[in-house]
Amino acid sequence: MGRAPCCEKMGLKKGPWTKEEDHKLIEYISQHGHGNWRALPKKAGLLRCGKSCRLRWTNYLRPDIKRGNFTQEEEDTIIQLHQALGNRWSAIAARLPGRTDNEIKNVWHTHLKKRLKLPVTAETKQEDINIVVEENKTEFDGQDSKSKSLEIIMQEQDYTTYQTQSSSPHSDATLHNYPESDQDFWFDVVFSSHDPSDITNNCITGDAPALREVDHGCGSFFNTSVFHDMDFWCDIFTTSEEKSSLSALLQF
DNA sequence: AAATGGGGCAACCGCGAATGT
């Protein structure tokens, strides 16, 4: 037996709610509570299905709903919670009093997702890093500036886990020297090579010009899981052409 | 002034989970 329809289609209204319908729904729920949603519309004198009534109430008419634009703090909270919970909008909404899951979902799709996807240039990345370096400079006393930058990149992008998860015995020491925030640096590393073995050799021997310049003990970096992680490279190379070439070269 | 395209948002749809019988 198939699933029972949520409501009889015949004679029931769909689409936007009128003020009169809103008033009836508010009036009924304020006096009797919603009880059984399926039975509610008939009792309230509404030509709607229960599902439609529930949605209208929970997303729009509930008295505790906060109207208006989201504050910066709320947006930051959504971003953080989304990173932790994924698309579990109701769980996110539960932590934002007065906001509905539907509203949060809409804000995510229309504003926040785009904001997070904005391409990050080497310049803006370096600006961000410099700001954090300034904010944390006391914490990094005694380290050279490159190590500081990398430490912060790792923290910001959650790459710290690689340091402990990598099977490479060298990874802890050398990851502190990589990556540079400069896209050109990595461009040189990867695209100065003609095939995957070249990259491997460049990384191990330091033959890539950029690597020669910084002389950082490249072989260890090649041994880390970061080197084999497409997400890591995607963060550096932003265009589809670059990613496509990279993917082919590194055989992801 | 009219046409068009895109963004924003409310509402709908379908599914799985929870609850009732």
Next chain:
DNA sequence: TACATTCGCGGTTGCCCCATT
């Protein structure tokens, strides 16, 4: 225990408004 019903969630749609051409 099995089946029916209801609820709630997340994905998607479609309408309205506004900016641009």
